[in-house]
Amino acid sequence: xxxxxxxxxxxxxxxxxxxxxxxxxxxxxxxxxxxxxxxxxxxxxxxxxxxxxxxxxxxxxxxxxxxxxxxxxxxxxxxxxxxxxxxxxxxxxxxxxxxxxxxxxxxxxxxxxxxxxxx
Amino acid sequence: xxxxxxxxxxxxxxxxxxxxxxxxxxxxxxxxxxxxxxxxxxxxxxxxxxxxxxxxxxxxxxxxxxxxxxxxxxxxxxxxxxxxxxxxxxxxxxxxxxxxxxxxxxxxxxxxx
Numbered sequence: 001x002x003x004x005x006x007x008x009x010x011x012x013x014x015x016x017x018x019x020x021x022x023x024x025x026x027x028x029x030x031x032x033x034x035x036x037x038x039x040x041x042x043x044x045x046x047x048x049x050x051x052x053x054x055x056x057x058x059x060x061x062x063x064x065x066x067x068x069x070x071x072x073x074x075x076x077x078x079x080x081x082x083x084x085x086x087x088x089x090x091x092x093x094x095x096x097x098x099x100x101x102x103x104x105x106x107x108x109x110x111x112x113x114x115x116x117x118x119x
Numbered sequence: 120x121x122x123x124x125x126x127x128x129x130x131x132x133x134x135x136x137x138x139x140x141x142x143x144x145x146x147x148x149x150x151x152x153x154x155x156x157x158x159x160x161x162x163x164x165x166x167x168x169x170x171x172x173x174x175x176x177x178x179x180x181x182x183x184x185x186x187x188x189x190x191x192x193x194x195x196x197x198x199x200x201x202x203x204x205x206x207x208x209x210x211x212x213x214x215x216x217x218x219x220x221x222x223x224x225x226x227x228x229x230x231x232x
């Protein structure tokens with residue numbers, strides 16, 4: 001069964017450093033997402049991405065964050081200057097080609113997550 | 120504010136007994152509703168969804184969920200629990216016209232032998 005993969009599984013970085021979290025979505029999916037879960041808190045939406053553009057983002061997703069699909073398979077989340085409060089589990093997800101305005105809706109498939117620790 | 124509530128941090132049930140994991144939501148319009156399960160060191164795994172139609176939806180591994188519009192609830196059920204069902208369960212909601220899933224805080228299900 002196809003699945004979303006994420007690398008690395010755990011990333012440790014110093015405050016102020018840039019990090020890039022990587023994801024390989026399911027191959028025929030066209031919508032991509034990032035979520036995060038701070039320890040003890042809810043899973044929170046960060047951003048959705050379709051057709052090489054951000055389609056929706058939350059208030060968390062400020063100028064420190066960016067997303068990119070550098071090639072046909074990878075989807076990345078970059079944090080330019082990490083803060084202590086960025087420590088969290090980051091989940092990538094993908095879904096098929098039916099967007100929210102259509103009558104049907106495809107569920108989002110999640111990767112196993114990258115645990116980011118900012119020291 | 121739009122939110123999803125899972126009132127129980129943990130649900131304990133004996134193997135073979137029915138289980139219910141509760142979810143209520145406060146989201147405008149007629150949202151789409153989902154249940155996900157998370158096993159240790161794994162991602163969120165889709166279980167089932169309600170889009171429209173029959174209020175009782177069936178999903179993976181024998182799980183089902185009942186949508187109640189008047190109570191804005193979407194409770195997860197299973198007629199006979201297995202020890203292997205022990206995991207963390209998340210309810211999630213998506214407004215029509217949005218890409219964002221809004222998650223509940225999760226409920227840990229513990230099925231004892």
